[in-house]
Amino acid sequence: MTESLVQDPAALARSCEALRAQAWMALDTEFMRTRTYYARLCLVQVATPEQIACVDTITLPTIEPLLEMIYAPHTLKVVHAARQDLEVFADIRGAPPAPVFDTQIAASLCGYDDQIGYGALVESITGHKLPKLHTRADWETRPLPADQLHYAEDDVRYLRDVYRFLAQKLEALGRTDWLREECAALTDPGLYRNDPREAWRRLKQGQSLPPAAQTLLRELAMWRELTAQQHNLPRGWVVADTALVEAALVAPTAPEALGRIAGIGGPPARKWGEEILQVIQHGLELKPERLWEEPQRPDRRQQALYEQLQTRVRAVAAEIKISATLIAPRRELLKLIAGDSSGSLARGWRRALIGEELMQLCGNPAAATAT
Numbered sequence: 001m002t003e004s005l006v007q008d009p010a011a012l013a014r015s016c017e018a019l020r021a022q023a024w025m026a027l028d029t030e031f032m033r034t035r036t037y038y039a040r041l042c043l044v045q046v047a048t049p050e051q052i053a054c055v056d057t058i059t060l061p062t063i064e065p066l067l068e069m070i071y072a073p074h075t076l077k078v079v080h081a082a083r084q085d086l087e088v089f090a091d092i093r094g095a096p097p098a099p100v101f102d103t104q105i106a107a108s109l110c111g112y113d114d115q116i117g118y119g120a121l122v123e124s125i126t127g128h129k130l131p132k133l134h135t136r137a138d139w140e141t142r143p144l145p146a147d148q149l150h151y152a153e154d155d156v157r158y159l160r161d162v163y164r165f166l167a168q169k170l171e172a173l174g175r176t177d178w179l180r181e182e183c184a185a186l187t188d189p190g191l192y193r194n195d196p197r198e199a200w201r202r203l204k205q206g207q208s209l210p211p212a213a214q215t216l217l218r219e220l221a222m223w224r225e226l227t228a229q230q231h232n233l234p235r236g237w238v239v240a241d242t243a244l245v246e247a248a249l250v251a252p253t254a255p256e257a258l259g260r261i262a263g264i265g266g267p268p269a270r271k272w273g274e275e276i277l278q279v280i281q282h283g284l285e286l287k288p289e290r291l292w293e294e295p296q297r298p299d300r301r302q303q304a305l306y307e308q309l310q311t312r313v314r315a316v317a318a319e320i321k322i323s324a325t326l327i328a329p330r331r332e333l334l335k336l337i338a339g340d341s342s343g344s345l346a347r348g349w350r351r352a353l354i355g356e357e358l359m360q361l362c363g364n365p366a367a368a369t370a371t
Helices: 008-021 064-071 083-093 103-109 118-126 146-157 159-173 174-188 196-202 204-208 211-231 241-250 257-258 268-283 301-318 330-338 350-360
Strands: 002-006 024-032 040-047 049-055 076-080 101-102
Touching: 002 008, 002 076, 002 146, 024 083, 024 146, 040 064, 040 118, 040 146, 040 211, 049 204, 064 083, 076 159, 076 204, 083 101, 101 103, 103 159, 103 174, 118 159, 159 174, 174 350, 196 204, 196 268, 204 211, 204 241, 211 241, 211 257, 211 268, 241 268, 301 330, 301 350, 330 350
Parallel strands: 002 049, 024 076, 076 101
Antiparallel strands: 024 040, 040 049
């Protein structure tokens, strides 16, 4: 077995050649995002049954040969808690690689905790206890210390055994297709598009604002997202969330008033003040809209129905030994009660397992139509 830090094109070519014929690879990344909007990829760790390679994406002039292997549709990518890793690749190529086997999701379908960490899963399956020495390491520093490199290797070293164990257990339980369905959703390119027009949804503080201020906040959030993307800066380095909400509420139209808002006055006002005032002026000319729906408390009948559905879900979950919230979180049950059949309970393995029954209990006509 070869374990090495890949820092030159010839070594990268050899590693990629070894990956070419593999049906699956264990995959992890190390990246930094403290000073940028887009993550800076620092290291990519890959492992096959015979090889571990840590590809130095900072030193190499290009990692395109590796990306070709990672994006190969015939190769299954085994990743733990894959969302952030897939987002890094989606930023580079516009879409995440597929197909994927997420070991955190696989573990949850096998009865482990929904959000089980990699270290806990490795210890449970292999008996090996991983050290927690470099969880907040600086991965941009070169040369990489030997113990930090060993830590990075471990992120894929034991992932191979975890994958084999979980794949066999899923097959024995008849849930391989369940995981395939979950991971297909995880590799939907739409999950990784930060549409500036939808940036207001991140600002939960806006729910309490009046419609005119919500409309203005939408425009300010779109401006901030575009600015952060264009300058590759963290959103908070452009304008903090609290300052953005305050600006939407106060709606200043003059530099002096804008400068009095905490978090905008000073450097942000000097750098972005004119643009912010233009966005505010534009927002004030728009028709006010209520973007966030006012929360509706379930009435007595709906609450009784919710409790009935929840009791049934818990019974099924206990029977098959997985988490009830994995099958049907509260928001999905409330969707069914409201007559909304667009949620996860109306399709796939959840519908076959219990969704059909729950829709019938709700009197939902969609229960009679297969999706």
